[in-house]
Amino acid sequence: SAKxxxxxxxxxxxxxxNESAMARLxxxxxxxxxxxxxxxxxxxxxxxxxxxxxxxxxxxLIRWKQPGRGYISPMQFIPVAEETxxxxxxxxxxxxxxxxxIDEWNAQSxxxxxxxxxxxxxxxxxxxxxxxxxxxxxxTGTPAARIILEITETVMMQxxxxxxxxxxxxxxxxxxxxxxxxxxxxxxxxxxxxLPINSIKIDRSFVRDVTIDTDDAAITRTIxxxxxxxxxxxxxxxxxxxxxxxxxxxxxxxEVQGFLVATPLPPDEIVKHIMRLSENAATEL
Ligand code: C2E
Ligand code: MG
Ligand code: MG
Ligand code: MG
Numbered sequence: 001s002a003k004x005x006x007x008x009x010x011x012x013x014x015x016x017x018n019e020s021a022m023a024r025l026x027x028x029x030x031x032x033x034x035x036x037x038x039x040x041x042x043x044x045x046x047x048x049x050x051x052x053x054x055x056x057x058x059x060x061l062i063r064w065k066q067p068g069r070g071y072i073s074p075m076q077f078i079p080v081a082e083e084t085x086x087x088x089x090x091x092x093x094x095x096x097x098x099x100x101x102i103d104e105w106n107a108q109s110x111x112x113x114x115x116x117x118x119x120x121x122x123x124x125x126x127x128x129x130x131x132x133x134x135x136x137x138x139x140t141g142t143p144a145a146r147i148i149l150e151i152t153e154t155v156m157m158q159x160x161x162x163x164x165x166x167x168x169x170x171x172x173x174x175x176x177x178x179x180x181x182x183x184x185x186x187x188x189x190x191x192x193x194x195l196p197i198n199s200i201k202i203d204r205s206f207v208r209d210v211t212i213d214t215d216d217a218a219i220t221r222t223i224x225x226x227x228x229x230x231x232x233x234x235x236x237x238x239x240x241x242x243x244x245x246x247x248x249x250x251x252x253x254x255e256v257q258g259f260l261v262a263t264p265l266p267p268d269e270i271v272k273h274i275m276r277l278s279e280n281a282a283t284e285l
Pocket of ligand 3: 180181201237
């Protein structure tokens with residue numbers, strides 16, 4: 001088949017092949033198979049509340065474990081899933097799996113905390129996302145307040161009226177809304193006023209050099225201040241060093257997420273990690 005050769009590496013994910021229709025078709029078939037064969041998993045990455053030094057929530061991040069190939073990054077297959085429309089089915093699986101996991105953790109008396117789910121543009125705009133989520137929550141008996149939906153700003157800005165209407169429906173269900181990768185799109189903070197959102201996540205690209213680049217420092221501080229003035233919680237993503245965390249704490253950022261706190265981990269490992277962190281939160285970080 002077209003994916004053979006090269007010592008088992010996934011040739012279609014090289015830049016050039018990724019462009020070709022043939023490659024897309026093969027990935028599309030593989031994604032269908034992945035759904036049918038249950039090859040997707042969710043890993044979870046915590047967010048740390050900078051005021052309490054406690055884990056305040058988790059983000060579910062999809063992983064594709066292809067037999068014999070190991071994990072394939074969502075950066076590689078989510079765009080294909082978007083283009084082919086398979087994101088609808090994959091996204092439904094993610095929501096259902098998060099709800100199942102919440103139920104399992106409840107049964108194990110894991111302290112309850114909100115779990116964030118990433119939604120792709122097409123899921124938000126094209127699907128009947130409110131009906132889908134509402135049905136899954138009802139079927140699984142999951143409280144809506146346990147779910148945060150992460151949506152990138154670009155999709156909201158494309159059709160702000162429509163986005164606002166859909167987000168309103170989702171908020172009425174009791175879900176929380178976060179703007180993901182904030183600062184990378186074209187939105188201004190003034191636009192945020194028109195959207196029913198709860199929090200913004202400052203993109204990793206600003207956080208990376210926040211302690212050495214004065215522009216990134218200024219942008220980050222401004223996002224935090226204006227976010228707070230609009231009544232929003234502000235989260236920073238991609239925090240890898242203590243220095244970055246100290247800067248964010250001094251700047252009034254509410255929560256941080258990143259490898260410094262924890263990498264995304266499978267369900268069992270994240271629970272162990274949270275238990276360890278809650279015992280030594282202040283000292284370890
Ligand atoms: P995102 O939602 O912005 O997620 C953050 C990404 O940054 C994750 O990559 C995470 O592993 C990575 N990350 C977290 N902390 C650090 C850090 O300190 N340093 C660095 N260098 N990276 C960090 P991942 O898991 O590969 O996901 C990539 C993107 O794929 C996500 O970006 C999200 O847009 C998308 N994605 C992931 N899971 C899903 C899903 O279930 N559905 C949809 N539609 N998209 C998803
Ligand atoms: Mg996210
Ligand atoms: Mg993000
Ligand atoms: Mg990001």
